[in-house]
Amino acid sequence: MTQAVARAVARRETLVVEAGTGVGKTFAYLVPALLSGSRALISTATKNLQDQLFFRDLPRLCEALHVPVRTALLKGRGSYLCTHRLKQARQGAELPDRRAVLALARVERWAQETRSGDFAELEGLDERSPIIPIVSSTRDNCLGSECPDYRDCYVVKARREAMEADIVVVNHHLFFADLALRESGVAELLPSVELAVFDEAHQLAEVGVQFLGTMLGTAQMLDFARDVLGQGLAQARGLQDWQGLHGRLELAARELRLACAGPLSGNGREVRGLLKLAWKERAERPGFAEALGEVADAARLARETLATVIENSPDFQRLHERAEQLEKLAQGFADKAEEGAVRWIDLSPQQARLVESPLDIRQAMQEQLAGPPKAWVFTSATLGDDEHLSWFTEPAGLDDATVLKVGSPFDYAGHARLYIPRRFPKPSEADHPAEVAALAARCARELGGRTFVLTTTLRNLQSIGEALRQAFEEQGDGIRVLQQGTATKRVLLAQFMADPRTVLVGSASFWEGIDVPGDALQCVLIDKLPFPPPNDPLVEARVQRLEAAGRNAFADYFIAEAAIALKQGGGRLIRSERDRGLLVVCDPRMAGMNYGRRLRDALPPMTRLAEEGEALDWLQELAAAHEQQQ
Known part of the structure; x- marks a missing residue:
């Protein structure tokens, strides 16, 4: 992967790389970027990943390679303190409750010492806190150069540093917001870079659709x-x-x-x-x-x-x-x-x-690719289930890109098992959620917790969570059920890691971006095949476009989307070369329908189990090994 990135940089070409878990894709693009001396823009999916790249990965590599580069971190304006609006908040803001009043006092104390104005410095301040919109600016309410505090503005300072840096780390939201509005600084920056890298590129299309509209x-x-x-x-x-x-x-x-x-x-x-x-x-x-x-x-x-x-x-x-x-x-x-x-x-x-x-980002991306010549690199662990990675390349307008698939170095056949129960209610049957909960309870009992249940809908999240709680209480198992929505994602994960006798039930946001290596997580259950909801307006419009072009929407869209989501959800299980675990997909269609093979092939090469007894035996073996290590 490193060599492919280096070639793309040297030739100013476009490269799309699917790199399985454990490849080390961050280093695979950062090393050639740093050694080439090219000016680079690196975009990732979330602010947390931005911080990880900027504060951890980049400094380590710069030190190891002895490369003196100037780096900058650029986020959207809502991530920075606006000193003008802070002054206004002091004078007359109507704060919603006492917690907001206390949060404002914290922000005021921090404002005296911060150099970056980035709210991420403030530990314990939830990014959904109602105080943040009051003391940050938006494109709508920013006064620009008319602002009395313009000279000391943290957003202006961050943009100035980005324009002077060799490597700038942004996020997909900021990139597309800027393409749409030309107001965050990326539009000025992009023509001057020789390399643009998009990590976690599988999220690019959906983020782009949000902002280009x-x-x-x-x-x-x-x-x-x-x-x-x-x-x-x-x-x-x-x-x-x-x-x-x-x-x-x-x-x-x-x-x-x-x-x-x-x-x-x-x-x-x-x-x-x-x-x-x-x-x-x-x-x-x-x-x-x-x-x-x-x-x-x-x-x-x-x-x-x-x-x-x-x-x-x-x-x-x-x-x-x-x-x-x-x-x-x-x-x-x-x-x-x-x-x-x-x-x-x-x-x-x-x-x-x-x-x-x-309907997609095709036109927007092709306009960018037609700009000043540069290398473009798009990478993720999940970009498609065919050789051309067409799930990603087609809607992103990357038909002429060089495509590379790099498999995971992990021993999935030896370390992971896949169980798809054949004699199981179909997802359309009324007793399906209850049976998922019952199977999850049996699996979690063998492990003593240490299990994720990933659901495709919020309705299933509620019913499976409640049924699991009831099952554990009736048997006196002493296993705790954590459920998405009862606390923030970060808090739930911290609780899960702290207490092994735990099952976490989560929906959409828990299918990706969750990293629980080691024995803390050894069983992942998925309630049903994650097909896109057919009544979603965006899905309907995309299906109509495919059918109008004479294509098979089920094969070209629904199965392709389900394959990507399965790879994401199943990818929570094995996070390091020593991890071992069981993936259960509680949907008999994956075993029996003719499209099931395509979905099974989309997953890493786990050893398949035919019966529940084999699955529980495997979990017993994992539990015994875990006990020995304690």
Whole structure:
């Protein structure tokens, strides 16, 4: 892999590499990048991985190779403290609760000593904390060079350092946000680099689709309403009815969310997690057009009101621009979608978002590839289940890229077992979740915990979690069940690692990016084959496009997507060359249907077991070995 990256750098070519767990792909692209002396942009999936690259991997390699390079870390503006907004928060922010007041006090103390302004320095501050939006800026509310604190701005400082560095570490969200908005500094940076590397590239397409589209969210409106009230009372009290305007904007946001929820809000059904709703289902219902019209009217009133005080301060100038943008978005969503785009509504317990998006990132990436010549490297442990890695290369517009598949060095045949129960309820049958829980309980008892159960839906997450808890209580096993949603991902993982007599039940976010090496995790159960939901608006649009081109959507899309997700989920099991474990896929279709072989072949070459007794015997063997080591 290192040699392939070095060739791509030397020839300014595009390379796509699927590198199995344990290859060491980070070093495989960093070493040639550092030795070539090329200016490089490295993008990864999350802020945590960014920090790992920047603070751990890069310094170690620079020291080992004796390469004096300047490195920089660049995140989105929401990751940095805004000193101007911190001052405003001190003066008049309406904080939601006492915890937020304490969090603000912590931020104020830290602000006295920080050099980077990166919230990641503040240990124990959850990135979902309500204080962060209050003391950071967004593209909407940033005053730019008009800001009184512009000279000391941490975002400007981070961008300046990035422009001067040899290697800059960013994330996919920032990369695509910049392609769409040209405002984070990446657009200036990209033409000047000779190498662009995308790690965890399997997430690139979905992140890109989010950012290349258009979005109107009720949270965006509520933030705007809060800022209008705060600035109005602080800088123009008595000149306008700021309270009344705030109430009108808030009401418009609430009414829009209710219209998006539709029947869900009427029948008392609680929204859990994130629901993706078809545009037609809501947009054609009574009340939706009116709610959208009220958003446009409230934004127009805000624009007209702010125009009367626009000369008072740069804050009002920016708020006026935001009002214009909200009005324009509401009017845009009242019209028809653009050709080749798909619309849907994201609904969560707190907010609704109207989204219009391209179906893939093909056009955006091809525009970048057509720019100044440079080497492009895309890598991940899961990029496809065929020789061309077409699951990734096709929607990313990388048809002419050089493709390399590097298998894992781990001994899967010796260390891992795969069990697919044949005599088992189908996922469509009512007793399937209960049987998954019962099998998971039997497996976990053999190991004394140390088990993950990965579910494909939040509904299964709830029912399997509850059934497992009940099974362990009835038998007095003393095995604890941790369930996604009861605490943050980081806290749940820490609890799992600290107590071996534990089963963790998780859905989407636990299928990837989780690293539990050693004996702490030796059994992973997957409830059913992870096919994309057919009623998802984005899935529907992609299927229609494939069928219009005369292609088989089930083979070319559904199976390919399931294969990638299976590789991700199954990849949680073996994380180091000494790990041993059992993967159970509780879906008889993988054993019996003709497409099952393609899905089995997508997994690493684990030794397959035919009967549950063999699977439990293997777990007994692992448990005995674990006991000996204690």
